[in-house]
Amino acid sequence: MSTNKRVLPADNDGLGSTSPSSALPAELFEHIFLYVTESPRNAKALPKGNPLTEVTLSHVCSKWRTVAIRCTRLWCYITNDGDDREHLPERFRIYLERSKDRLLEISVSFCSYLRSAVLVEQEILEILAECSSRWRCVSISVTDYVDLMDERGQFRTPLRLCEAPRLEFFKFSINSGCGHHFPFRSNLKPNALLGGCPKLSYLQLDDSSLSAFLPQISNVTVLDIDISNNSQSHIAWPVFLDIAKLPLTALSVIDHEQQGLSGLQLIDFPIDMPHLKHLRWTTRNAEENCIPLCSVVITLLRAPSLETLSLFDVSLEDILDNPRTWIPNLRSMVVVDCQDISSECILNLSSASPNLTDLVIVTTEDCHPRPRSLLSCIGELSESRSIEAGEYPWPKLRTIVAHLEQDPQLDIYRTFARRRFQAFIACGGDENALPPLMLKVPEKYLDQWAYMSVQGGEDCGEEDEDEDEKKHFDLGLAGGGLLQSISVEDYPAWLHGAEKPVRSAMFVEANEFSWDFRFWGLA
Template sequence: MSNNRLDSSKEAKLSELNQRKLKRKAELKVLTCSIEEINQELIQIEAEHAAIQNTRVALLALPTEVTCLIFQFALGYHVPRHSEPFFEITASHVCSQWRTISLAYPRLWRRVCYVGPKIFLRDLDRLDAYLQRSVPQGLELWLDFRKTHIDDEEALLEKTLEHVERWKFFSVFAAEEDSLAHLLHEIEHVCAPNLEHFAFSCEVLGFPRSYDLVKNLDPTIFTNGAPKLQSVILDCSSVACLPSLSNITTLRLEIPHAGTVFAFPWSTFQHILALPWLENLSLFGHIFYSPEPSSTGQITMTKLKHLRSEYGGMPQLLPRLRAPLLQTITIQNHNFLDCAGASSEPYVFPSLKSVTLINITVDTSSGEWYFAQMTESATEILISEEASSLAIFSLLQNSEELLKIFYWSKVKVLTCNFEIMEADDHGAFLQFAKSRCKNDLVVRIFDRLDRQWRRDFSPEYDVFTEACNIEIMDVEDNPFSQLWPPGEHSFEHFHDNEDPFDIKPY
């Protein structure tokens, strides 16, 4: 059996090495502590140095109230908010002075935007921090749960419910039927005394075709009251979560995703059209089952100011609509049919200012002519088509039946978004401009179309500029992509903040 013991000299060497090791570790610990102390002292020195230097920075010498106003103004440039870092986070990390001011300024933290998931506990802590820092301000909540686990979603929602009396704007976006059922349960009997805007999209595909949900407009959420609610956005798979609509002024009903089969029956949609305070109505998709035009009576909407419709049957109801305050109409992806059953004398919307037509097709000249008569009061026409020959006014100008009939006589601004200006349409444009020379007509086009027109049809372009004023539009100030309703606070949209009526320049 071999002897594994070391001889005495090696044992002594190991003992010496261990002692040296322990000594060096002790020295290292002392040095580490010393380095930490030095680092802390350096941080303090740098802070004091920066504080003295900052006394020369005019921005940091402003009164706290002025700094808060600057924060509030800058915050406006970060709406809509779908990517980090958010302004309030950035501002609170610039320097200690700004951090102190920002953390004590509740208005800076009233907009809570959750675009998770990340790390759940961190998300929950962050949400709680916003909720506490924003007291007593009204809350603007934007909660995107489309990729969040249902359990985490429930916890985050329950945290916000602790502050329901402060809800001002409340937008929730989910992607599961369980989310729909959970939200309905959580806010069914809630009272939201300060809620002004509610948006909910569940994106449930193939939602059951059950009219039990919409036989009337009785609220299924906030049943204990939401007296200040004025604006509602719903996709039709989420219509089970229906707040009281009795006081609303703005309503958006949309079917944004393929596969949804839900729609309002006509009997229920009539109640929507009869809402007493409704000023702004936007419909995207086949929202309701259209009745036979000949069987529809007169529809009176005394408060309506702004109307948008894409697909669906609303444009076919225009001949029956009486809206004395209507100012803007936007119609997209629609086919003007023959106005069978309409009154022989069209109702002219007396307050109408602007008409926007996007990708419109026409079956008969009577349909386009009837629409032109109804919108005779308009002073601005906006048209977006792939080719100029498809524009409704080109069809009107080139119609032999309507050749001698004057329409849109008050138009002062014609805004066009075409990919192609076709040679045969120059005459129609020129005739339209010449017949309205007393209006000082302005034709607005994007730079791309202007360059194509100048390049391919230079003589015609020169003649056209003599008949009217041509204005080149800025892509960044696209008139086909504006806030809606006009002049209102832009409530954030739920399709990744894409308004389905926004049109990009060709």
């Protein structure tokens, strides 16, 4: 990085003194530089490893260099991408000097087998530990080797003992395929950043880092735990009970279904999470004859503030005879490739979440065994319960996004809409004041249905050519049609509106409490 210290001649303005840009005030240059460096980073417009833009800007001419070096905010983002490893410690020190006393955003990834590289990375970690009082957002990834771990699976670095009083976001991941065995965690006792991190509110860990590098998390409000696909670990029941005691507003878990929960049928107490607003749970590598932790949690959960619930590959069968679920504020639910859908489960969920308005249902071709259609099950219950009990599941439903790879037939959607209409009437609703209900399906289904309708001689309705180019087909339902159209928006993002306590979108990845068909490989 010796080139960074080279001072360009004063007359080397790069564009000439007569250039219009030379008359721009330095403050405007600073805004332009910040836009160029931060906007692509936040929008992920540039690939990882792109040459460091702030360094390039400081090398254009003497004026740009003066402005760039004076702009302390330009040097607050520190990464080990885009440079030779032997120069990294020097570059890190230069960035720390130029950023003055500003809070730092740090993203480093260690992935080399070479001993010389390990020594460099150890030096980098020591440099980072020295400036821990300035940390705001830190992301560390360790892959391919375990030289930074001791025989007990603990980090050897000074990061274990340092203090981070202004740290808000922390992400730590360790490649569990690197051959190191990490001890099983049975509690949430911290073993990293032991000096304290009282402002830490956003924590993202995998199974290995959960064992080897867990800071104090008593004030964490957003927690993301990803148990890797090839891991033998899982979240133990005592650990989850400790997690439930945190003041969480958002929780995302990717875990294994597990054995060893046979005694949970006897549990007769609720899991109270009064602050939780967003819950997402994904199950991997389900074992036979196991009791899924997620099903137990959902059955016992009392979260009066919960707004969004997303379930991926989760068994929906009832575990307990006396469910305690109470999520009255739930507005949005996503269900993807979920098995064992029972009528009792739907009735329990709908009773616990009477204000649900938005539902996403996805079953892919890879879902085996073929699950019972949740859409059909809700329709059947709407018909039967409205007659037997004068009520039906989720009467406030207004939008349903349905992607049913295994059931793409139009009749499933038509029958569902008709049953919902009949249930509304049976429960005393006014036929002339039907509540709105919109079904959204993949565009390929509409094309298929339109083709089949033309072949069969039916009229599916005229295509609506509005400015958004959405396609609408009237299903011709009786009684005015509860479902007036199917709208296609080419897999719109299904945002859950989770609070993100940090500014930089470099930490806002696609799996953080958001719904995007393309990310999950469904587009």
